[in-house]
Amino acid sequence: xxxxxxxxxxxxxxxxxxxxxxxxxTQTLLCKEYGVSQSVLAKWVNQYSTVExxxxxxxxxxxxxxxxxxNAQLEEENLILNHLHASFKQRLDAFYKLRFQHSIKTLxxxxxxxxxxxYKHFSSKPSPHMKENQYIASQILHIxxxxxxxxxxxxxxxxxxxDYGINISIGKVYRLMKQLQLPKMSTDKHSKSHQxxxxxxxxNHLQQNFNQKSPNLVRVSxxxxxxxxxxxxxxxxxxDLYSRKVISWHISTNTxxxxxxxxxxxxxxxxxxxYGLMFHSxxxxxxxxFTFRQFLDSLNVVQSFSKxxxxxxxxxxxxxxxxxxxxxxxxNYHSI
Numbered sequence: 001x002x003x004x005x006x007x008x009x010x011x012x013x014x015x016x017x018x019x020x021x022x023x024x025x026t027q028t029l030l031c032k033e034y035g036v037s038q039s040v041l042a043k044w045v046n047q048y049s050t051v052e053x054x055x056x057x058x059x060x061x062x063x064x065x066x067x068x069x070x071n072a073q074l075e076e077e078n079l080i081l082n083h084l085h086a087s088f089k090q091r092l093d094a095f096y097k098l099r100f101q102h103s104i105k106t107l108x109x110x111x112x113x114x115x116x117x118x119y120k121h122f123s124s125k126p127s128p129h130m131k132e133n134q135y136i137a138s139q140i141l142h143i144x145x146x147x148x149x150x151x152x153x154x155x156x157x158x159x160x161x162x163d164y165g166i167n168i169s170i171g172k173v174y175r176l177m178k179q180l181q182l183p184k185m186s187t188d189k190h191s192k193s194h195q196x197x198x199x200x201x202x203x204n205h206l207q208q209n210f211n212q213k214s215p216n217l218v219r220v221s222x223x224x225x226x227x228x229x230x231x232x233x234x235x236x237x238x239x240d241l242y243s244r245k246v247i248s249w250h251i252s253t254n255t256x257x258x259x260x261x262x263x264x265x266x267x268x269x270x271x272x273x274x275y276g277l278m279f280h281s282x283x284x285x286x287x288x289x290f291t292f293r294q295f296l297d298s299l300n301v302v303q304s305f306s307k308x309x310x311x312x313x314x315x316x317x318x319x320x321x322x323x324x325x326x327x328x329x330x331x332n333y334h335s336i
Contacts, residue, residue, distance in 0.1 A: 142276030222317035228333035
């Protein structure tokens with residue numbers, strides 16, 4: 001006993017009581033047998049309960065917290081080194097890409113950007129000209145999908161004028177189509193090589209435009225895993241970017257194309273088969289497989305892909321996956 005009647009317990013004693021609690025003994029019984037208060041025992045349970053990591057290592061909650069703190073410090077150091085000599089515009093671009101990975105306060109401090117400057121640069125209202133271009137681009141995408149991706153700039157200009165009352169030049173339509181990365185409707189020479197449909201070009205039509213003006217325009221998807229009964233189960237989600245709401249999900253023991261197709265069908269039927277839809281994902285084989293791409297083509301869905309090695313292109317889904325992993329890894333599930 002110390003001078004202020006405070007008993008100091010060693011690490012082994014604390015861990016042994018936590019083990020007894022995890023094996024079925026109640027906190028009330030343990031407190032009575034070993035003479036510790038319930039608040040102290042509850043603190044030990046939170047501190048020394050084990051968490052299984054992705055690589056199979058078992059760490060205590062305290063070790064996980066220290067590891068997360070260490071990783072956060074390393075990430076901040078890498079940010080400083082990577083952007084130490086960057087221009088102001090480059091730092092703002094980096095700020096925009098990393099805003100889902102770090103807090104705004106941390107990014108402002110590390111990249112040396114005032115918070116008011118950040119909000120003024122990214123949260124200011126778009127100009128009337130920009131709003132008009134965004135509206136016309138959405139109509140172009142709708143027409144492109146409605147006509148089964150067969151119209152070029154000339155014919156889309158004609159449809160815009162006669163069906164939508166939008167009278168603009170072919171050059172502007174061409175520039176907007178180029179921004180959307182819609183392919184030209186030109187005739188290519190016959191090639192003797194026969195490539196599998198999986199290898200056709202994976203374009204990024206979304207271009208990190210995560211703030212959509214209305215629902216059922218752009219949906220994003222991702223696959224993560226959940227451990228149950230000692231096995232990995234795969235969770236596929238589809239999110240509507242307008243509300244950031246997960247509108248469909250499906251769990252399977254196999255991470256294959258069927259998992260993605262089932263999840264997509266749920267979302268598609270739930271929202272009454274919307275037209276002019278864009279579907280964005282990473283370049284996983286589940287999304288680039290011939291069967292799935294042919295399925296989306298049959299529904300006139302424009303498929304968009306993140307750039308290889310750029311998880312920021314699908315940051316909304318990435319953020320959801322990170323949070324879900326943190327939540328699910330805290331528990332051991334006995335069944336799916």
